[in-house]
Amino acid sequence: MTATADAEAAANELTPLADYLGSVLRRLRALPPLDLDLTQAHGNVLAEDVRAPHSFPAFDQAAVDGYAARWEDIASGGRGVGYVPAQPGGPGGRSIRLNVVGDLGAASWRPVRLTPGACFSVAAGAPLPITADVVVPVEWTDQGMAAVEIHRVPKRGYGVRRAGTELPAGTLLARAGTYVSPALVAVFAATGIGHVVVRPSPRVVVVATGDELVDVGRASQPGQVVDANSHALTAAAAEVGAHAYRVGICDDDPEGLRGLLEDQTLRADLIITTGGTGTGPGDMVRRILSRREGGRAGPVAFTEVALYPGTALGFGTVGAEEVPVVCLPGDPGAALIGFEVLARPAINLLAGAEPVFRPSVRAHLLETVSSPAGLREFRPAHVAERRGGGYTVQPLSGGPFTLSGLAEANGLLVLGERVTAAAAGSTVDVLLMDRRR
Incomplete structure (x- = not known):
């Protein structure tokens, strides 16, 4: 049998990656939802659809600084077709002048009404006077205080934001599974939402295993390998949106590993280990976590997956709380690829995020x-x-x-x-x- 034939025969004994991922992800469920204050919701994923309880804008308002007026009072400057210069004398020798009867700011709250030939000086965001249907920008006027002369005539409705024109009450703002971004926080707040129901960001604990590992700050040498994996995988988990915790290095000590994993189940929604997934004499993680006890299989199953790099992957649960654990290879490149294809989708699934895979x-x-x-x-x-x-x-x-x-x-x-x-x-x-x- 040729080397190529041997390789193909060995590959046929491996589990296809798609089948393996399907079997793993079907065992995971999104974390229970939480009702969070809006300022705490950012970075999480919505657990339910969100609709606008109130309209946005909530009331008719000025969109620019200027003068709120009735369009029919200024239309003689060009009948509102585009932006045209007003005639200096106007029809009958009259200039386009309006009496300024008051000022309105964003904090104004008393309703006011415009009478023919009058206008209000308004700030952007100010409530619009009743019957006003145009706001003339300040720069298109002589900026008068008691009376104002209008040099250019806008179209009807210019400078006006009507209530509910952007988001009427009842609008679907976001569906379940949507990531809560800063802009979405602003939309929720603007429509009167103070709390939302979200899936919490998963708490992910990262453990590197191996007697040969040493911490960063020194160079690798024979018998010693700098632990790059736990740092990289903690950063990768944080990038997905998890609360990531690096435990550090665990020696190849059976009791030490069992005790460490048991302790971490108290604060983890997912545990990621790296190293020891193979079948060699030093692969302690696989040996310990797959060991049969009382006639039953170990808590973690290790599978030879048709994946390159890093065919050996482990998945199962540990502790009384049955916290999911993902076991990745020890080679840094294989560990990072394993994170992308297995751990990253698992984190997204726990967080309720959709889709779980990268585009x-x-x-x-x-x-x-x-x-x-x-x-x-x-x-x-x-x-x-x-x-x-x-x-x-x-x-x-x-x-x-x-x-x-x-x-x-x-x-x-x-x-x-x-x-x-x-x-x-x-x-x-x-x-x-x-x-x-």
């Missing part, structure tokens, strides 16, 4: 690439929009294991299990690493 596009491949048979490869790449529409994608040097490539990438080139080579000019799938939820 993807079809892109024109600029360079021929090869890929392992039977594995779905995720390779760092740079994706760009083309002038005529569509996208191009350039694979980054070094392949999927390089941290420098991942740091440069704004996309992940995806090559399916049946793809062993993709020619330049072909169309491929690319996940967009847009750095947003």
